[in-house]
Amino acid sequence: MLLSRYEWLVGLRYTRANVRQDGRNHFISFISLISMAGIALGVAALVVVLSVMNGFQKELRSRILGVASHVQITSAENQLMDWPAVAAQAARHPRVQATAPFVNAQGMLSVGQTVRGAVIRGVLPEQEETVVRMGQQMRSGTLGALQPGAFGIVLGSELARALAVTTGDRVALIAPQGQVTPAGVMPRIKQFTVVGVFEMGMFEYDASLALIHMQDAQRLYQMGDAVSGVRLKLDDLFAARTVARELMVDLPAGVYAADWTRSHANFFRAVEIEKRVMFIILLLIVAVAAFNIVSTLVMAVTDKQADIAILRTLGASPLGIMQIFMVQGALIGVIGTLLGLLAGVTLALNIDVVVPAIERAFHVQFLAKDVYYISDLPSDVHWNDVFSIAGVSLLLSFFATLYPSWRASRVNPAEALRHE
Secondary structure (H helix, E strand, O other): OOOOHHHHHHHHHHHOOOEOOOOOEOHHHHHHHHHHHHHHHHHHHHHHHHHHHHHHHHHHHHHHOOOOOOEEEEEOOOOEOOHHHHHHHHHOOOOEEEEEEEEEEEEEEEEOOEEEEEEEEEEOHHHHHHHOOHHHHEEEEOHHHOOOOOOEEEEEHHHHHHHOOOOOOEEEEEEEEEEEEOOEEEEEEEEEEEEEEEOOOOHHHHOOEEEEEHHHHHHHOOOOOOEOEEEEEEOOHHHHHHHHHHHHHHOOOOEEEEEHHHHOHHHHHHHHHHHHHHHHHHHHHHHHHHHHHHHHHHHHHHHOHHHHHHHHHOOOOHHHHHHHHHHHHHHHHHHHHHHHHHHHHHHHHOHHHHHHHHHHHHOOOOOOOOOOOOOOOOOOOOHHHHHHHHHHHHHHHHHHHHHHHHHHHOOOHHHHHHOO
16 A cells, blocks of 8 residues: 555644644644553563563573483483493484483482482583583582592582581481391481582472482492483584484384473473463553554544545545555554664663662562572563564554544545534
8 A cells, every 4th residue: 555745744744743723732642642652661561571581481491401401311210221322322413412321319318317308310520511500500519529439419509408518518318229137128328428519599409409429329229330311412402302302213112312391391381371471461551552543543533524525625535535544543553662662672681780770779679589599580582572562563553543544534525514
């Protein structure tokens, strides 16, 4: 639909502030500004909220993958016998960057009268560092302090706090696999020395995970040379599902590959659903503001009936009249959308500065460190979200102009001029 020059000029003139000849402010201009501000506010809120949701999703993924691997190969019996061959086979995949075996088991940690259940993971420190960033999360000690036969243990921060231990203290690890004695079957108990404490910022790991050397775990849990599985690091974490399916084709019977999206699906599904719901809810703000354009244009058509009649008598077509008011309504939507995008993107990119400033000014803390494990408000602007928001806003604004513009094109010139 091509617009001639007069349609643009008249539409732009109607969009600007109107003042009656007697000097009174035109009410239509005020409603136009309110509609424009409403669209800008809705678009800005959508951009900021979706960016914060993306930030939480990215932060959650980063913390989970700090402990969990991209792909994990395990067996049905939790004992992978020929793991070096499986690891070598997986390493031949072009997307696999590193492999690391592990032993996964349950145990009880005891210090004095305090007992806590824990997930015991046996690792090879030098290989474990290649698949996860555990070393960056150490609060004391190092992962390399785990030496075979030394029976050292690295605890999560919450688990260490519950046991009231720190680096250098000793804890007793009770394995469920029993040993036969003259007095009957007794649980296997071994004293371990705490050689490090890590903090991932995820309560699930900090309160229940303990790391020991893989050879110590094999000896304690009587696994021989077997391991529970092999962990893989990929060059692209989003390719994990595809790589897992491709590896399954060549793996031996009874051996399975699972990617991180399956092992932690509930976390990411919850965030994704919440993001979509928030998008729909906040989109209603934009919709309400966009449909304010309808009332603005209806009042404008009623107010400009004499102008419409004159334009019609000068040769303007009904389509031309319709386009004039579509220009007026579309400009309100375009200006509101652009202002909203500018404000929303600016705030989203600087939310790490704005939020602390608000907290200092009003002496509040939105995410208290002693309550929330993500204490800073993260933000991650996805430009495809920004473009989607802009597109939906402009589309709603366009549809809001159709009925009033069509009504303007139906004005009868003779009937309109008779009342002037």
